[in-house]
Amino acid sequence: MSETTPAAAEAAATEPFRYGATLAAEIESRWQDIWEKEGTFNAPNPAGALADPAAGDVVSKPHSFIMDMFPYPSGAGLHVGHPLGYIATDVYARYQRMTGHNVLHTLGYDAFGLPAEQHAVATGQHPRITTEAAMANMRQQLRRLGLGHDPRRSIATIDPEYYRWTQWIFLQIFNSWYDQEAGEGGKARPIAELIAQFESGEREVPGGGVWAELSAAEREELLGEYRLAYSKEVPVNWCPGLGTVLANEEVTADGRSERGNFPVFKSNLRQWMMRITAYSDRLIADLDLLDWPEAIKLQQRNWIGRSEGARVDFAVGSGSAITVFTTRPDTLFGATYMVLAPEHALVDSIVPAAWPAETHEDWKGGAATPAEAVAAYRAEAAAKSDVERQVDAKVKTGVFTGAYATNPVSGEPVPVFVADYVLMGYGTGAIMAVPAHDHRDFAFARAFALPMRCVVQPTDGRTDDPSTWDDAFDTYDSVIVNSAHDDLSLDGLSVVEAKAAATEWLAGQGIGEGTVNYRLRDWLFSRQRYWGEPFPIVYDADGVMHALPESMLPVEVPVVEDYSPHTYDPFDSTSSPKTPLSRNEDWVNVELDLGDGVQTYRRETNTMPNWAGSCWYELRYIDPANGEKVVDPANEQYWLGPTAQKPGGGADLYVGGAEHAVLHLLYARFWHKVLHDLGHVSSVEPFHKLFNQGMITADVYRDERGFPVPAAEVEESGDGRYFWNGEAVKREAGKMGKSLKNAVAPDEIADEYGADTLRLYEMSMGPLDVSRPWDTRAVVGSYRFLQRLWRNIVSEATGELVVTEEEPDEATLRALHKAIDGIRGDMAGLRFNTAVAKAIELNNFLVKRGSTPRSVAEQIVLMVAPLAPHIAEELWRRLGHDGTLTYTDYPVADPAYAVAEAVTCVIQIKGKVKARLEVSPAITDAELEALAMADPAVVAAIGDAPVRKVIARAPKLVNIVTG
């Protein structure tokens, strides 16, 4: 496509006053320069360096903080799918400016992370060089689109002045603990307050020690159990192929790394964690404050996975007990066996020396003693990667431990198994199995010939004998049966009632209590990478951890020769991570005075994950140059503070892809809440309204071998078949990208038609939240619209204005105000596709009219301005206005003209259209009915049939029911 000479450019060469690619390019670059030079989109702050005395009383002006999801600057350059959201937020931001809002809209770069590092390793260039080049390239590409960003606020996460605050927030989190007793639902408090409680004896030191007598190492160990950021040996996701550990959220359902698709293994390693689980309840509850798509809220709720249930102790052996978590205490009488996770600590202590008499052969796993059987099974489970465990999930495996526990309600002995379908990381790592009413337990019980007991009355026609069942019966909507003994009877109670009754009884017996359990785990926060934020943490000669004081921030990423990660064979589960930063002894060993005189310390060599920088960037957009504080409270309050419309506060609009539903959005909410608890921000949520834009897809053409061929070179034959170089190829839908050879760059489209055309086309393709295919051929439609708009106002022959000075007639006013009314609503509701259609409709009206009154021209220019700002600015100037239209009021519809003067009323007989009438929109039902019944066509159609009923819905419809 790019090889052919743009036809429009040729035309422009011969017709210099015509709106073609050449004229569009000239207009666009000129206005982009003006906006930049005049700082048109600079938003004044209430306080600090970005406050503007000339802006007047900023605080009393309504604000609108509009954000795009933090882009990662890819070295590959943009395709037309990337800017979809950026154009949409720009259109909305421009509309907001024209309706009196102080608009904060900018775009920064999330520039730390794995891809940049991998790219650097591949090309041999330092990640800072490649990343900064990619950012410059992306800025250049985006500038051409005319996005109205405040350039003073465009931060980058790799800037030391930015990441010093990322490290500062880390220190806030590190130096905090979650006080469950504080406020409603608890809150984060400074760790110093906890230490004071231990010192004074107000709070008992766990383990019974005395604080003053503990060593520094012991104190730090203890505080690690409280800190919201802590370092601990935990089972983590180790990915040898990437050479780093990963958060649960970065591992796919089939046990592979989201990035790179390498196998991931469970490994016990000392790593940094964030205690996000302390916020589980608040992260769920505060979703109610947010204007987010329900689907995203649902995904967050599911990810956090709150379940209410009970902890129950099952006595085993003499004196010890296995504690299980269950959501179904109502089915306690149906618990016929138990299962421990292979890693469960109690396994060793309950295993007897020999198999009990009459132990089922299938339960022994072929071993001579229970200890052998358990050891063999554990070894087998440990060697499995998550992938294998996933693949094997359909078949239930396990072995009998040889031990029996006692069902606390039935008093019956229940065998205790070890099986990997029970996960150590959830609940207590142990379950009571109720095979009659749980699918997994049912499958296991069938495999091991375990007894089942039906305790919930089946309601689907099956008998109450589980031996005849094909699967468990797990409905909640039924009543409990077979569940009674001397002082507890659940029989006849509903499931919900029985849960409460059973929990209450257990608590009374001291063997259980109601509890809430979460699927969410603490967030693994360290990575073994070079290209990330270093931790502001050092270790002294005794290995005791010290946080650096604020004055020593930022801890800069050292400039080194060798920044490559230590990667391994992707399948080598025995390997262990090594940090790239540890190679650099000069940097690792550091002389510092942390209050005890100058001493040698070793730096923490892990780095923070990619998510760290994007967890708080909304705050820095607000106050990018603040050297004293993360954000000035006056500015935070103004832009993010809670209001009647947004009870939790947060940015007014946040647009981005749905793929960040749980990762970024959950982490950012968590950090924001910590900062709120510690008094740094007034808002409790970072993003009030979230909008997920759809994807732009593109046709992919594959040859016989299935390889993609360059989509731009494919030709369509008349009969709907496709050819490339004469060879038949197959068409399918796909993502846009280099690998599928179907990427279209925004620059190509801007070259041929101008950026305004590209913006308009992207906005008119369909609703913003729906994915839709790119069609280069269709772009010309948006171009023609702009040409017609231009022609309605400026002569193509002379470049002179052609608007008339007449007063618009009534029909024109009606068309105009109908358009204003509709477009305003569409703009406010982010329905840009229909807004464009209405603008085209009005413009087409003006074309047919033959001339355009000046007042109408001005209003249509203003209406189109958010969508196609360059041509609008140019026409506005040519219409005789000085300066930018950015802050000119958006047209307001006159209600007198916004309704049609006459409407067509349809007359139906039994739902079939028989006649039409032109009536006033103000007509009453009775008048309309009378008119309809008098209509000759209607009279004829009714004939002799009796009229049973007449439905009149003024002014559009009358339906006559006969017969």
Next chain:
RNA sequence: GCCCCGGUAGCCCAGCGGUAGAGGCAGUGGUCUCAAACACCAUCCAGCGUGGGUUCGAAUCCCACCCGGGGCACCA
């Protein structure tokens, strides 16, 4: 397997109880042109995924199913 979202003209999409069509692309015919491209004018095209139901009336509401896209998936 479970949970979301979507199926309207050849294509992208409006309409979301009341005439199936706002807008765009493509197609067809014409104007312009020596021809063509561009542009302009005109025009063709679907009964709304399928099957039931509610209603005077259903693309629109309800139920079931089919197809496409996304998410979750031994979480006790």
